[in-house]
Amino acid sequence: MSAGAARRGLNPGVAIGGTVVAVFVLVALFAPLIAPHDPYAQNLMMRLKPPFWHEGWDPAHPLGTDQLGRDYLSRLIHGARVSLIVGFAAVAISAVIGITLGVIAGYAGGWTDTFISAVVTTRLSLPVVLVALAVVAIVGGSLTVVVLVIGGLLWDQFAVVARTATQQLRNAEFVGAARAMGAGHVHVLAREILPNIAAPLIVVATVEIANAVLIEAALSFLGLGVQPPLPSWGLMLSEARNFMFFNAWLITLPGLCLFVLVLAVNLLGDGLRDARGARR
Amino acid sequence: MSALLTIRGLSVRIGEVEAVRGIELSVARGETLALVGESGSGKSMTALAAMGLLPRGAEMRAEALEHASGAPPARLRGDRVSMIFQEPMTALNPVFTIGAQLAAVHRRHRPGGPAAARARALDLLARVQLRDPKGTLAKYPHQLSGGQRQRVLIAMALMCGPDLLIADEPTTALDVTTQAGILALLDGLKAEMGLGMLFITHDLGVVARIADRVAVMRQGEIVETGTAAEVLRRPRHPYTAGLLASLPRPQAPRPPRPGARPVLEAEGLSRTYGRGGFFGPPPFRALDGVGLRLEAGEILGVVGESGSGKSTLGRILVGLDRPDGGRLRLAGQEAGALDRKARARLIQPVFQDPFGSLNPRWTIRDILEFPLKLHGRLDGRARRARVAELIESVGLPGRVLAALPRALSGGQRQRVAIARALAVESPILMCDEPTSALDVTVQAQVIALLRGLRDSRGLSMVFITHDLGVVEALCDRVAVMQAGRIVEEGRTAEVMSRPQAEHTRALQAAVLRVPDAALSEGGGEVVGGGARGRAAEGGLLPPVSLREPPPEDI
Numbered sequence: 021m022s023a024g025a026a027r028r029g030l031n032p033g034v035a036i037g038g039t040v041v042a043v044f045v046l047v048a049l050f051a052p053l054i055a056p057h058d059p060y061a062q063n064l065m066m067r068l069k070p071p072f073w074h075e076g077w078d079p080a081h082p083l084g085t086d087q088l089g090r091d092y093l094s095r096l097i098h099g100a101r102v103s104l105i106v107g108f109a110a111v112a113i114s115a116v117i118g119i120t121l122g123v124i125a126g127y128a129g130g131w132t133d134t135f136i137s138a139v140v141t142t143r144l145s146l147p148v149v150l151v152a153l154a155v156v157a158i159v160g161g162s163l164t165v166v167v168l169v170i171g172g173l174l175w176d177q178f179a180v181v182a183r184t185a186t187q188q189l190r191n192a193e194f195v196g197a198a199r200a201m202g203a204g205h206v207h208v209l210a211r212e213i214l215p216n217i218a219a220p221l222i223v224v225a226t227v228e229i230a231n232a233v234l235i236e237a238a239l240s241f242l243g244l245g246v247q248p249p250l251p252s253w254g255l256m257l258s259e260a261r262n263f264m265f266f267n268a269w270l271i272t273l274p275g276l277c278l279f280v281l282v283l284a285v286n287l288l289g290d291g292l293r294d295a296r297g298a299r300r
Numbered sequence: 301m302s303a304l305l306t307i308r309g310l311s312v313r314i315g316e317v318e319a320v321r322g323i324e325l326s327v328a329r330g331e332t333l334a335l336v337g338e339s340g341s342g343k344s345m346t347a348l349a350a351m352g353l354l355p356r357g358a359e360m361r362a363e364a365l366e367h368a369s370g371a372p373p374a375r376l377r378g379d380r381v382s383m384i385f386q387e388p389m390t391a392l393n394p395v396f397t398i399g400a401q402l403a404a405v406h407r408r409h410r411p412g413g414p415a416a417a418r419a420r421a422l423d424l425l426a427r428v429q430l431r432d433p434k435g436t437l438a439k440y441p442h443q444l445s446g447g448q449r450q451r452v453l454i455a456m457a458l459m460c461g462p463d464l465l466i467a468d469e470p471t472t473a474l475d476v477t478t479q480a481g482i483l484a485l486l487d488g489l490k491a492e493m494g495l496g497m498l499f500i501t502h503d504l505g506v507v508a509r510i511a512d513r514v515a516v517m518r519q520g521e522i523v524e525t526g527t528a529a530e531v532l533r534r535p536r537h538p539y540t541a542g543l544l545a546s547l548p549r550p551q552a553p554r555p556p557r558p559g560a561r562p563v564l565e566a567e568g569l570s571r572t573y574g575r576g577g578f579f580g581p582p583p584f585r586a587l588d589g590v591g592l593r594l595e596a597g598e599i600l601g602v603v604g605e606s607g608s609g610k611s612t613l614g615r616i617l618v619g620l621d622r623p624d625g626g627r628l629r630l631a632g633q634e635a636g637a638l639d640r641k642a643r644a645r646l647i648q649p650v651f652q653d654p655f656g657s658l659n660p661r662w663t664i665r666d667i668l669e670f671p672l673k674l675h676g677r678l679d680g681r682a683r684r685a686r687v688a689e690l691i692e693s694v695g696l697p698g699r700v701l702a703a704l705p706r707a708l709s710g711g712q713r714q715r716v717a718i719a720r721a722l723a724v725e726s727p728i729l730m731c732d733e734p735t736s737a738l739d740v741t742v743q744a745q746v747i748a749l750l751r752g753l754r755d756s757r758g759l760s761m762v763f764i765t766h767d768l769g770v771v772e773a774l775c776d777r778v779a780v781m782q783a784g785r786i787v788e789e790g791r792t793a794e795v796m797s798r799p800q801a802e803h804t805r806a807l808q809a810a811v812l813r814v815p816d817a818a819l820s821e822g823g824g825e826v827v828g829g830g831a832r833g834r835a836a837e838g839g840l841l842p843p844v845s846l847r848e849p850p851p852e853d854i
Contacts (some may be wrong), residue, residue: 134660193657200618200649201671202641215661 033291040284048100059098059251063148064089071269082129083273086256087263092270095251096277100246103254106236107229109183110140113171116176123209125179125215133183139180149172149238156244166245168226170232177224185217219292226289230282237278251280303328304464304496305373305381306352309363312342313348319345319358320520325498329368329465332490332497334507334528336519336543339710343500346517347466350374350498350620367464379409382457386469388449392441397450398425401439405459417459424455428485447478454485458493465490466498471506475605476766477560480810483510503741504547505769505812508532526649532814546744547814548773551751553793555593563728563760564594564617564647569626571612586612587623588713588784592762599754599761600773601792603768603807608766609784614732617762618649631727641675648721652733654713658705664691664716665701670702690719694749711742718749722757729753729761735770747774768811772796780804 047054063085070077071084071092078085083093127135152169159165188211189195198212237254239245246252248259253274260270303326310323311390320342327333337343351359367373373381385391393401396632402424404415410416418437425433428451441449457465467486471479487510490497499510507514511528516537524537535541571587586609594600604610615621616628619640628635630646638646658667668687672678677688688698694715705713714734716743721729731750735743751774753759763775771778772792779789780801789803799805 193651193653194659196615196618196620196651197649197657197717198659198670199620199640200644200647201720201724202639202644202674203670204640207674214657292383 031295033289034285034295035291037284037287037289041288042283044100044284045104046096047106051101055091055094055097057094059090059094060249062090068263068267069074070267071273074269075281080174081300084267084269086270087258092273095256096253096273098258099277100272100281101250101255102246102250103233103278105163106170107233107285108165110170110174110232110236111225111228112270113144113168114173114175114228115173115178115221118175119182119214119221121175122179122182122184123186123213126183127190127209127213128204129187129190136179137183140176140183141177143173146173150234152191152235152239153242153244156239161239161244161247162252163246166236166239170235174228174232174235177228181220181224182217185220186213188217189213191244223289226285226292230285230289231286233278233282304368305498306364307346307350309361310349310365311361312345312354313359313361314355314357318520320349323522325515325522325525327496329463329496329499330494331512332489332499332510333488333636334511334514335498335500335517335738336502336504336514337508338502338543338741340519341517342520343502344468344519345520347383347468347498347500350713351377351381351466353383354376362556366407370378378405379460380462381464381466382460382462383464384450384453384457384467384470386447386472387779388453388473389441390722391453392449394441396440397437398439398444399439401792402437402452402459405456407557407784408459421455422457424458425452427489428452428455430455437852445478447481449568450474450478450482451485454482454489458489461493462495464496464498466500468500470499470504472503476810477605477766477806479506480812483812486510487601489669503812504532504543504740505662507539516543523827541546543740544814546741548744548747548767548769550772550793550796552773553791554776557597560595563596563631564592565627565629566590566592566617569613569623569628569629571609571616571621571623585784587616589626590781590784591626592758592786593780594728594762596760597754598777599750599757599763599775601771601778602764602781603766603771603778604781605766605807607621607783608781610781611732612784613781614649614730614762614764617730618647620649635709644671644726645675645724646726647728647730648724648726650714650717650721650731650734653737654710654717655705655737656718658713660705661702662704662705664705667705668701668720668723671720681837686723690723691716693722693753694719694802695745709742710738711745711748711782714738714742714746715749718753722753727758729759730764731761732764733766734763736767743770750774757835768796768807780807 053179064079066081066085066089067087069081071083072082075233081091081093085093086095121136121139125133152175155169156165178218195208195212198208236245237257240252240254242259243258246255250257256274257271260267260274305327305732307323308324310320311318312320325333335343335346342551343359347356348354350365350373352372352808354360365372367376367381369376369380397420399418402421405415406417407413408421421437422433425436428453430436430448436444436452444452471482471488472484483506486497489495501507507528514526514528515522515532516524516531516539518539524531524535524540532544535544569590570585571586572583572585574581574583590609590613592600599799602610602613612621616623619635619819630638630643635643668690672683672686687701691701692700696712696715696719700708700712703833705716708716735746738746741744747770754761763771766769775792777790778792778795779786780795780803781787782803788795788804789801795804796808799808
């Protein structure tokens, strides 16, 4: 899809957003190779060293150190892993749930559709962050729990979009031709319908990835997400709260990372949507 | 008297492509000029250029493009020059009443305020022969039928008393009987108001009915101009002759073959949509006790207008819908008792829309291999050989196999759809309007292909259509449907020469015929394609109209 759009004249959203997201993904993948220090190694002698644009910075820690003397750059680099794992894994789970429900509802119609639509409406009436907070508070926070909770909550847009797109294709003549050929419902859904509704679902996925990254940061910030000492940008923001008046970079840097990643993912999504519109 | 509209040296470029070149035409007061051509010939582009409505990215040049008043017609749009479009549903705004939309045109160009606009609208709705002009003013577009909407659009085009009307395929989306009414109305209005009309169409029958003069377009150029009688009777350009020769023409009736076994028998098929009840709309009886009998090697035409139930019948025959009542036997077996695959081996569909009937994500090879895999009787090598054989049997080159459907023309796609239907070797084809989305020359090829398949493979077909001309060209027997029932059934020649039911007579009266002289000069009968179903070989048609356009992306 994005390759197709690129060939037809590069959409700026896809180009910029895609590049930035790709950089983040590469950094996350090769974090142990790139990071100059162990992100968990504490050195209380080197606490709260400032980054390079302040006086008195240490060349060994270009972005300074935190309150426990851990290298901030290394922690940011490893933090990208957490954000991206949560973003992609949670959205993979919600895509499976949402697309399955949506496609079945759109294809079957009738009572099945009414029932699934009621489930979707129920889900839409639940405030995501509050439910996530409640669940994590009961079960206890960990990366796995955060991924499962976010994945179990963000499937509504997938369901809505998949249902509508499937309804439009349900009576397409090529679907009729496959049915008349003797193909079963599973074949029709998997081979005839899914490939044709993939494009709008990819756009939904980008929006939800950005969403999941932000929710993870929020949960971790509130202490109910990823648990220390795992470096998560949200957790880093939380830990830096006490120091923000004197060591503002502790807040600024992880905040900036979150901002750039979410912006890039959204740019990519908008670009994909526009490129798709142009092809119609 | 000088011309109302003069166009000289008009050309339109879209990117690298010169879509229209060197157009010269003029329309006089009280005259209808028909601009005829196949899809992609540039006829609509010419009209849009004249109206200044070209899509973004299109560039226009013209030596002269003038209305009689000296101004370019684009400046007089909606005022002295107005336009009627093909699709009456999308041309009206669904959230405003008819009255509001008519008044808006008037108030933009004429003084007098709402009262004058309303009076004018009432007058025109009566002139376009809508039964209840006052009631219509308060209605929304969805409350009107297609024909009524087209009448409203004509009224809207006339609101400011234009002298030039540009009509772009205004009857193509309508049923034949509705089309006849609209054409009569336009012809009457032209005479009454002294309008000049530029009428764009692909249908030579429409030309014969309404045009004073004709300009034939091909690949962006006008190849022939003349009076309608001249062009239709003595075409000078081979392309025009080819168009005329492609018109479906009656086939010599084949003698009935006593003792042929029936491959499809239906009795009392019924289908009702919706259950009514307190909330829903009232139930709609789409099929009401339909009986059919199709013999081996026979083509049965099913004719009717939209909403007559013919497509519902087709869907029930191929198992895409279930009847509420009645019996259906395929090759002597109860259809309800067959599993889906067994049924697929007895009857296969070919649908109308060559763009919608092939999955846009699959290559042609995938599309043709799928039924072979599903019915799994061949190994990989045999399957590839069979696919090659299938594509050849519908007269397409093997290289299209690697292409996606979007790289193929409409006619090529319809051939692929036919090849897919042949893949499981079912003895029956259910064709639902397979030619009505195609250009006339392509339609002739597809008809020849189907006829060839019947002759060479002994296939039986149920051929659903709204076009009696196609029925005469292809079908051995015909069943006429109206409101979910079969009102007349018999051998084609008999039904056509002595129609019994009133509805058959109405359908027949609405068929627009091109004068016979043109046909007899076209070279006699179009004979069905040969053993392989290669369409109309042997020089009956001039080569220009015969060649499939090359696939774009291969």
